Amino acid sequence: MNGALAAAPVLVPLLTAALTVALARWPRRQRAASAAGALLLLLCCAALLQGAIGGMVVTARFGEWDAPFAIAFRIDRAAALMLAVNAVLAVAVLAYPGRGALATPFGAPLVHGLLAGAGGAYATADLFNFYVWFEVMLIAALGLIVAGRRPEHLEAGLKYLVLNLFGTVLLLAAVAGLYGLTGQLNYEALGLALAGRGDDPLALLLGAMLLVALLIKAGAFPFLFWLPAAYPVLPAPLLALFTALTTKVGAYALLRVLYEVFPAAAPTYAQALGWIAVATLVAGVMGAVYHYDVRRILAFHSVSQMGYILLAVALGGAAGIAAALFFSIHHILVKANLYLIAGMIASRGGHHDLRRIGALARTDPGLAVLFALSAAALVGFPPLSGFWAKLLILREGAAQERYLWMALALCTSALTLLSMAKIWIEAFWKPHPAPAAVPQGPLAPGAWAACGMLALLALALGVMPGPLIDFLHQAAATMAAPPSGLAP
Known part of the structure; x- marks a missing residue:
């Protein structure tokens, strides 16, 4: 039973992908x-999470092979939670009216292929299979990017492919080198083998090669340029899905690699990672302040918010790991909702360029409330989820006396407020630049349902953060512990 449940995050999306291929004509x-x-x-993911809350770790071995093959x-607490959040987002995205790649016969199979790759990457217990599942994600993501077939889609697909292929080669070379050095691929076995090689x-x-490969996948500085190039050509539901799956899997893998595979060398890497995180914060938010296309603003914010996650990873320890996981969940819910809301703004205003729309607060007050709530959460207004996510990082940073890192993180929050205020003023508050323009057709019920569900989840996370923080501290304590067989 455990084997079937452990395989469900991969098996269910793969079977669904096959079924949707067969139904492409209908x-x-x-x-x-x-x-x-x-x-x-x-x-299935809810069942895994329920077991994880009770302390259950679901394990399975396929093929009857011995380690390291x-x-x-x-699937422990951290993996179960990330899988459950991704499944919630998948339901929301598929409820949202499909456009672009999602409306093509092979849009749904590629989406479920993306989910299968993410599920395998979260569930796997060894580095080589992480590489395999991440490449499944890359193939599905590339198919979704180029599905529109217009020049901008092909250009974005090429940029996405080139940099991610470089990361893929680096990742595979690092995995091969580690296997040659230790004879192991399993996270825990690698941690034991490398514990004395700090x-x-x-x-x-x-x-270092492994970390650089994962930083490329996460869209960190200076490898961030594929993300704002690829994201804006995607329809809103795919933007929401990409922000949850592609970069967050890379950040999650960084946690596993630093604190399970390289426990002795983690302090050495953490210093450099902290400065990379700060550079990611600043570069992302500056891009967001500069642009006027809603999709590009949010894409650069995806980069900037990844900086907060990397900063928490660099701080390390149980508190830093818990903060990184909490921020990841907050960002998945809030940023995915903002991408969906951006699609609704474009549907009602007729354009993504803020200079060509306006007055939506009068014509669509419900949409204005949805945006204001999600934007405030992204900035970090109390008591919304972003406040707690940033507070956990700032508190741990202050405890470690990383005052410069924390000061730059606070400055980034101020610039995030500036860019969110720009969207509010331009899209919702100012008069429409063409007063005679007629708003587009009404928004579909599926769009309201998807955005409303994500907004309620993010609001609940802000109003009642305690249970999740406690759960994440339990998950982080396990991840930050020395490999079994070693003394603390």
Whole structure:
């Protein structure tokens, strides 16, 4: 039973992808099968999360092979929570009216392929299979980017492919080197093998290669440029899905690699990672302040917010890991909702350029409230989720006397407020630049349902953060513990 449950985050999306391919000629049936698959995935991930709350760690080994060749899954508290959040988002995204790639016959199969890759990356217990599942994600993501077939889609796909292929080669080379050095691939076995090699130059080099590959996947500075180039060509639901899956898996893997695979060398890497995080914060928010296209503003904010997650990873320890996980969940819910709201803004205003729309607060007050709530959460107004996410990082940073890092993080929050205020003023408050312009058609009920669900979840996370913070501290204590067999 445990094996079937552990495989569900991969098996359910793969079977759904196959079914939706078979139903490609019948769009209504395909949409129904896609939605049913997302709901089944949510139920399976909810069961995994319920077990994790009780302290259960679901493990499975496929193929009856011995280590280090076994295909092993291990779903602990952190993995179960991330899988559940992704499943919730998948349901919301598929409820949102599909456009662009989602409206094509192979949009749904590619979406479920993306979910399968993310599920495998979260569930796997070894580095090589993480590489395999991440590449499944890359292939599905690339297919979704170029599905529009227009020049801008092909250009964005090329930029996405080139930099991510470089990261892929680096990742595979690092995995091969670590296997040659230790004879292991399993996270825990690698941690044991490398625990006494904190100053081994070869081990440090391979670790650095691995971290750079994951930073590329996460869209960190200076490898961030593929993200604002690729994201703005996607329709709103895919933007929401990409922000939850592609970069967050890279950040999650950084936690696993630093604190499970390289426990002895983690302090060495953390210093450099902290400065990379700060540079990511600043570069992302400056891009957001500069642009007027809502999609580009939010894409650069995805970069900037990744900086906060990397900063928490660099701080380390149980508190830093818990802060990184909390911020990841907050960002998935809030930023995905902002991307969906951006699609609604474009539907009602007729454009993504803020200079060509306006007065939406009068014509669509409900949309204005939705945006204001999500924007305030992104900035970090109390008591919304962003406040607690940033407070956890700032508190740990102050405890470690990283005052410059924390000061730059606060300045980034101020610039985030500036860019969110720009969207509010330009899209909702100022008069429409063409007063005779007629608003577009009414928004679909599915759009309201998807955005409303995510807004309520983010609001609940802000109003009642205690249970989740406690749960994440339990998850982080396990992740930050020395490998079994070693004394603390």
